[in-house]
Amino acid sequence: MDVFERVAQLIEEIDAVTASTPEQVEAFRIRYLGSKNILRPLMGEMRTIPNERKPDFGQLVNRAKQHAQDKFDGLQAALASQESATAGSELDLTAPAEPMPLGSRHPIALTMRRIVSIFERIGFAVAEGPEIEDDWHNFSAMNTPEDHPARDMQDTFYTGADMPAGPNNSAMLLRTHTSSVQARTMEAQQPPIRIIAPGRVYRNETISARSHAQFHQVEGLYIAERVSFADMKATLLHFAREMYGEKTKIRLRPSYFPFTEPSAEMDIWWGLETEHDHRITKGTGWLEILGCGMVDPAVLENCGIDPERYTGYAFGMGIERQAMLLYNITDIRLMFENDVRFLRQFASVV
Template sequence: MPSLQEQIQAFEQEINAFTPANAADLEQYRIRFLGAKGIVKALAGEMKNVPAEERKEAGIMLNAFRQLAEAHYERYAHMGNAGKESDRKGDISLPGYPMPAGTRHPLRMVENEIVSIFEKLGFSVATGPEIEDDWHNFTSLNMPEHHTARDMQDTFYVQQNPDLVLRTHTSSVQARILETQPLPVRVICPGRVYRNETISARAHCFFHQCEGLYVDKNVSFADLKQTLYHFVTEMFGPDTKVRFRPSYFPFTEPSAEMDISCTVCGGNGCNLCKHSGWVEILGCGMVHPELLRNFDIDPEVYSGFAFGMGVERITQIKFQVNDLRLYSQNDVRFLRQFSSV
């Protein structure tokens, strides 16, 4: 008895040689290949007899054969519709088909909410190019060539021009603001960023950030804390607790990471907070004096603070979505869950 693969190859030749003369021929083709007891169904039933080591290859061939049979039928489907009165005339008294309402992407909804909170505090929205030069993405932010901080970010370089990169953070927008706008500045910078990382449930080669910058006279760390306290209260509720931990970023000094009490377990411990009761949401700090000097700003007169958060992280906390890949797969089953949010 011929193997499954040999049978598929023989039927493929039959399909390629078949040209229906009329609607009756086409219907016979449909019954023979695509019907409930047709060849495609029969071959699928024979998969259980295929040796395990050959099953993957056979499955690929069977799927390609099914697609060929369906495509060949669709090529001549107009024959089956020819002459049907119901296809030429419609009943205009019938109600129309309902159009399902769409929804905003969860990342966009959270990003808009973040921006809205800071706009009420006087921050304006600033954007910049996703292909950046080395100066704005690294050097002006206290990361000159060979600086160890560059190793923290796996960068996509533009091959034709090694001075150009896909931006690794929206801090490059802050650099452009300090370069072009008069002081004081108070901006929130949302956007997509890129890093050369292996795609998994917890990491992706692109993601989204919202970074903020405020530079003026007499800006203090207390101003930074009060701004972020307000953000947490508006985003997660007034009962959310906050803590700051010392950290390091090349463009801020002093620097800190901010945690909030887990909104899922209330601080008792769960998978989201890794049973610690706390979830990190952003990094922040006072703008480094050397960074201000890079843009001809006197750090003896002006000071400022900056912060940055991942939109995916905030979305994970709000909606408990633990797989980053879901955000970019365009699966409508996932997106429909946010239609009433």
């Protein structure tokens, strides 16, 4: 048998190989493709081949090598397919899936989103502002006089002297309400203005079950021509019924805020059906949920809006208070402690 016949026989041998296990495939690789494979010595036979046949022999040997490589690749692919099919057959597709732990939204975020959604549906846009604010936008622009109790160091967190001063060289502080966003909006644009300003605020208060040094507010502002107190009342009644149910009743009680005149506090009828109702409403059945009023002309003038032409109303509410009412939470501190046991209760709330 000459060398050409031997190579042809090896090609036929490679064709005939079958392998169904990883060990058999590896044995094929070692025999035909390894560092000491049986095809390697064939090139040494080149010296015995007549010169005119050497090109043919070289091509034949290279074809045998390529054939071995293709066969090996095919065996590997078949083995991988076989293993995949076997692995799939071991799965019980009727078995219950592994329980996927659900994340949960924070009750403050849930409540804020609900409030914002109600007002967005009636045309209010969301406005934002800085949490580190200057005295002008936080107090002066909102008609809060220098001797007002809200300016007292016991109520407000003032920043250090190294902070840059605000307009009119005013001090810097952590905003005590989101009314500062209203002031910035009125400075930046002319009426009509219809915004809500949700955000976090800070007051230097003793932390207890009903109060905290940081909390969240949503404040609203509507300024245009011929805006009336009746417009405000209709808007807030719509909000209360969207928030607490279609049969919700409200009442407005006279109050005082530096930036609105006249001012009012709005209550909703909570009822007196349970001991909890008596306690939370102090036996009256009515529960205060927000403050409101017509924007004081001095505020409009401070912010560059003509009070002779435009009127408006403003309102503000604490989000934590709304969340405590919606989800029957009795301690405001729970909302800031990040206790997973508390947060998991809201896993299914959207």
